[in-house]
Amino acid sequence: xxxxxxxxxxxxxxxxxxxxxxxxxxxxxxxxxxxxxxxxxxxxxxxxxxxxxxxxxxxxxxxxxxxxxxxxxxxxxxxxxxxxxxxxxxxxxxxxxxxxxxxxxxx
Amino acid sequence: xxxxxxxxxxxxxxxxxxxxxxxxxxxxxxxxxxxxxxxxxxxxxxxxxxxxxxxxxxxxxxxxxxxxxxxxxxxxxxxxxxxxxxxxxxxxxxxxxxxxxxxxxxxxxxxxxxxxxxxxxxxxxxxxxxxxxxxxxxxxxxxxxxxxxxxxxxxxxxxxxxxxxxxxxxxxxxxxxxxxxxxxxxxxxxxxxxxxxxxxxxxxxxxxxxxxxxxxxxxxxxxxxxxxxxxxxxxxxxxxxxxxxxxxxxxxxxxxxxxxxxxxxxxxxxxxxxxxxxxxxxxxx
Numbered sequence: 001x002x003x004x005x006x007x008x009x010x011x012x013x014x015x016x017x018x019x020x021x022x023x024x025x026x027x028x029x030x031x032x033x034x035x036x037x038x039x040x041x042x043x044x045x046x047x048x049x050x051x052x053x054x055x056x057x058x059x060x061x062x063x064x065x066x067x068x069x070x071x072x073x074x075x076x077x078x079x080x081x082x083x084x085x086x087x088x089x090x091x092x093x094x095x096x097x098x099x100x101x102x103x104x105x106x107x
Numbered sequence: 108x109x110x111x112x113x114x115x116x117x118x119x120x121x122x123x124x125x126x127x128x129x130x131x132x133x134x135x136x137x138x139x140x141x142x143x144x145x146x147x148x149x150x151x152x153x154x155x156x157x158x159x160x161x162x163x164x165x166x167x168x169x170x171x172x173x174x175x176x177x178x179x180x181x182x183x184x185x186x187x188x189x190x191x192x193x194x195x196x197x198x199x200x201x202x203x204x205x206x207x208x209x210x211x212x213x214x215x216x217x218x219x220x221x222x223x224x225x226x227x228x229x230x231x232x233x234x235x236x237x238x239x240x241x242x243x244x245x246x247x248x249x250x251x252x253x254x255x256x257x258x259x260x261x262x263x264x265x266x267x268x269x270x271x272x273x274x275x276x277x278x279x280x281x282x283x284x285x286x287x288x289x290x291x292x293x294x295x296x297x298x299x300x301x302x303x304x305x306x307x308x309x310x311x312x313x314x315x316x317x318x319x320x321x322x323x324x325x326x327x328x329x330x331x332x333x334x335x336x337x338x339x340x341x342x343x344x345x346x347x348x349x350x351x352x353x354x355x356x357x358x359x360x361x362x363x364x365x366x367x368x369x370x371x372x373x374x375x376x377x378x379x380x381x382x383x384x385x386x387x388x389x390x391x392x
Contacts, residue, residue, distance in 0.1 A: 023193070023197035024193065024196050025152075025153070026153075032193075033155065033156070033189060033192065033193075034189050034190070034192070034193045037185075041186075058326070061326045062186075062371075062374055064329055065330060065370045066371060068363055069209075069367035072359075072360045073194075073197075075360040076360040076364055077203065079357045083352070
């Protein structure tokens, strides 16, 4: 019987909590409503994660999906902010690059 | 009739004027230069959720989150509301709306800006099947081998799951889609409610493949695997020509986030009934 307390499911739990810690505005996980909710869901489905007796692994799959959502949104933002164009250089910056000064700068 | 050349000239002149005034006024130049699109600073301290009868709402400092059309954003289950609250809480300095897929999906299904019905989306998705990425196998030997190794198990799953026989194409012509396939899939798509169908459409457009999305919904693949299969040719080329983080990895991250977001919406809408029953059980214990 698939259970949420198997090792892969706990690995996913750790990954979700780590993502929540990285993204949230509060530093403590105990203050994070989602972290508390995820933990309570894990506890609730400790014996089995089969809802409606439909399929095994349902809650674990959901946790994995949520982890991937959090992880890849953060990764997208990181890559984007690293490589994002910073626009044109200002006149002062360009002048300094080639060793010039602007007319009103002190000599 | 308006002469297009005249408009072009007018635009050109107005750009000239802007440039001149920029040289005169450095402060305006800085403002214009740094603004690419409208951004909002974070204006709230904490995010939370409230229950309103059977629906859930998201609050930003006691103000209720609303859709672009001004309706209150309500969702019909708790985990999704919590996920949206976390999504807003993750916007530390600026609110980057293009990356908030869960909010966007809920907004679209509430506001329905395209005035679509479930039948419109279904017929659009049925037309998509003939151009599914998985149905176009390459003519190049090496890539074809890779595609057969990775794609064929998913196609076999698809045929078995829906009891169909879908042909594949080896050139540019889309393969034939039988009326039976369309009927079976139409029934399947219409069994979802509108928010789920809207999310399904979003995920399919990201993956460019209805088959992969259906495999994700049935938990045959996780989003990361599905994205890898959808980008198989790109990955094959990357092995030969090298990986560029600001193109390939950015693309991969965005696609996976989109697919995972749409899956979360689909899952939460399909398990609403069981969730309602469980909360009743909780009260009695």
